[in-house]
Amino acid sequence: MNPILFAILAVAAIGAICAVMLTVASKVMYVHTDEREADLRDCLPGANCGSCGYAGCDGYAAALVGGDAKTNLCVPGGDDVSRQISDILGVPFEDVIEQVAICHCGGSYDVSEKKLEYQGIMTCAAAKTLYGGESACAYGCLGYGDCAVVCPNNAVCIEDGVARINPRRCIGCGACARVCPNKIISTVPDTVRVIIKCSSCDKGADVRKKCEVGCIGCRKCEKECPESAITVTNNLAVIDYDKCSGCGHCAEVCTTKCIKAADFSGVFRN
Amino acid sequence: MSEQMVKLVAILMGAVLVNNYVLRQFLGICPFLGVSKDLKNATGMSIAVIFVMCLATAVTWPIQTYLLVPSNLAYLQTVVFILVIAALVQLVEIALKKYIPALYRALGVYLPLITTNCAVLGVTIANIDKGYGFAESLVNAFGSGLGFFLAMVIFSGVRGRVEHAQPPKPFQGLPITLISAAILSLAFFGFNGIVENLFKI
Known part of the structure; x- marks a missing residue:
């Protein structure tokens, strides 16, 4: 067999095996994540300042989805962010106490x-x-x-x-x-x-x-x-x-x- | 101690101190400069590196020995290794997220970051080039990871001090960091030859 063709086929085969493995793994070991969390994360300012009391914006977004955090804790974001958060979560809007x-x-x-x-x-x-x-x-x-x-x-x-x-x-x-x-x-x-x-x-x-x-x-x-x-x-x-x-x-x-x-x-x- | 054990310890010591990947071979400089600002991040990154280095070696060594060499494809080493390591890290990440979320959070963003880090690729290729067996390769990978850890921890300490110092304006920021890294690298060259003399090999 042509050595170039053989090499291409070999690498393609390895790639295909990896791809199949990953696809199967991602289906089998799928972890359900709330898509609202990503939305919340996007509307937070991303300053990771910690003034909400959670470990950065990611932590606050996770806590919001979990339902045990108030929507008005983001101080740098102010009322705008609070309004977006309450829209995403579908809860009444609360003023941010600046x-x-x-x-x-x-x-x-x-x-x-x-x-x-x-x-x-x-x-x-x-x-x-x-x-x-x-x-x-x-x-x-x-x-x-x-x-x-x-x-x-x-x-x-x-x-x-x-x-x-x-x-x-x-x-x-x-x-x-x-x-x-x-x-x-x-x-x-x-x-x-x-x-x-x-x-x-x-x-x-x-x-x-x-x-x-x-x-x-x-x-x-x-x-x-x-x-x-x-x-x-x-x-x-x-x-x-x-x-x-x-x-x-x-x-x-x-x-x-x-x-x-x-x-x-x-x-x-x- | 058997001769094999002595050899393994010598490889470990050599990988950590003498052939330190960051300070001696200048591989993996990107995370070394990027993530060494504080000790916590440096430690997280280093543990991820140790983990991935061992894992990558455990997979690439058999591929090279039983797959590439017998079919005369050894020249495809680099391409195949990158492919396999990337897929492997991705797989491990999925598995960790499902089964060990605590470890997944601890390794955090560093795991995908170092997927094709040149130090990781460097270790797997060095293992082949030096003709190590499987056990020796694993020890070498672990030692290289430890060496990376050592360099990161020392350098994050150094940077903590440098931040409080007031170098002349042109040296502030990255230049003084690079100079400190160079001095640290020089210090590590002091380990030259200790493994050969210590273990008489």
């Missing part, structure tokens, strides 16, 4: 003390490893802008050594909150009007030495809050946003003015 990142530190250069001159690698993660960074306060903003680097929408900047988040640009993905070594950034529903600009768990006297605008745990806000929404734990006031009505009374009485409340312009979250 999230916004807030920074729990107000210790800029002019109001806080330094404990050392840091000249190392200019990232928060690196600065944190050297005695907790430059600032005297071990809980506050390190000020090298790891959050600003990861922000996909340029909503974060470092001003006077403190991270400031532009709520108009913030898409609420929480990337900054995850990267912050001191965990001073958190994401809250965009309806929040009162925030505590301090994360220090030091005792009141220590806080006063290090920073003019730190929470000293005086409990004044706790006593004065008409909704009992504030509790002081570990020398730090914490607001329960489920109870907070946003009246802003705590901000008026706060001894060190570390609680900021807003008029409803939305710019207060500096």
Whole structure:
């Protein structure tokens, strides 16, 4: 037989055997997958930011098909995506509660003390490893802008050594909150009007030495809050946003003015 | 230890350290640079590579020995191997999805990615070229996979450090990564000759 023909036939035969094998296997070992899952995956933004609480967009799509996830969890996608999801699943549309990142530190250069001159690698993660960074306060903003680097929408900047988040640009993905070594950034529903600009768990006297605008745990806000929404734990006031009505009374009485409340312009979250 | 065992251990050591596929033979550079950004992905990729290398060898060696060589078709090696490995990986993927979904999810996207990775193809062809028997081929494939794993894990650690460093602007990103890879490769050349001397073969 012609050797060229023989070679062609041999390879074709091997290919055919493989093809038959694969076809049979895909029929025999067919796994039923919900085609809605692929549709859902397509309408999600694909940023894999994790703000829905699942492992990426694939995980959220799978959970949606499984029926144990709400349709309004995708924060970057907003109402558009929520509407598409509820259309695909055939369930009533729910508003997305938009999230916004807030920074729990107000210790800029002019109001806080330094404990050392840091000249190392200019990232928060690196600065944190050297005695907790430059600032005297071990809980506050390190000020090298790891959050600003990861922000996909340029909503974060470092001003006077403190991270400031532009709520108009913030898409609420929480990337900054995850990267912050001191965990001073958190994401809250965009309806929040009162925030505590301090994360220090030091005792009141220590806080006063290090920073003019730190929470000293005086409990004044706790006593004065008409909704009992504030509790002081570990020398730090914490607001329960489920109870907070946003009246802003705590901000008026706060001894060190570390609680900021807003008029409803939305710019207060500096 | 019997002579055969010594030979197998020598092949294993040689495949992991001396003839490291990534750092010595420069095969499989694409996943080495692409997936080495963090340890988790690097590990997942490497395990998939070990798995596929062993599997591919177990299938291609008999095909070469009992099918291609007797019918004078040894020159079709590359084509047939690619064909068979691709089909095999696809088959394994279908089977895993059905029977071991946990492993399927763990290997994830890497399994189809490395179907025709040059390191995988390289191992199967090297086994034939070096005239290894079936057991030796399998050990060599496993060792090569381990070598890939080692290189990936070391390099993901190196990259973690490099990311925090601030190289001059022209070196940022890929250039500094390539330079680090080159230095790591030089380091691996230090293993030259240890297997021959260690096992006296």
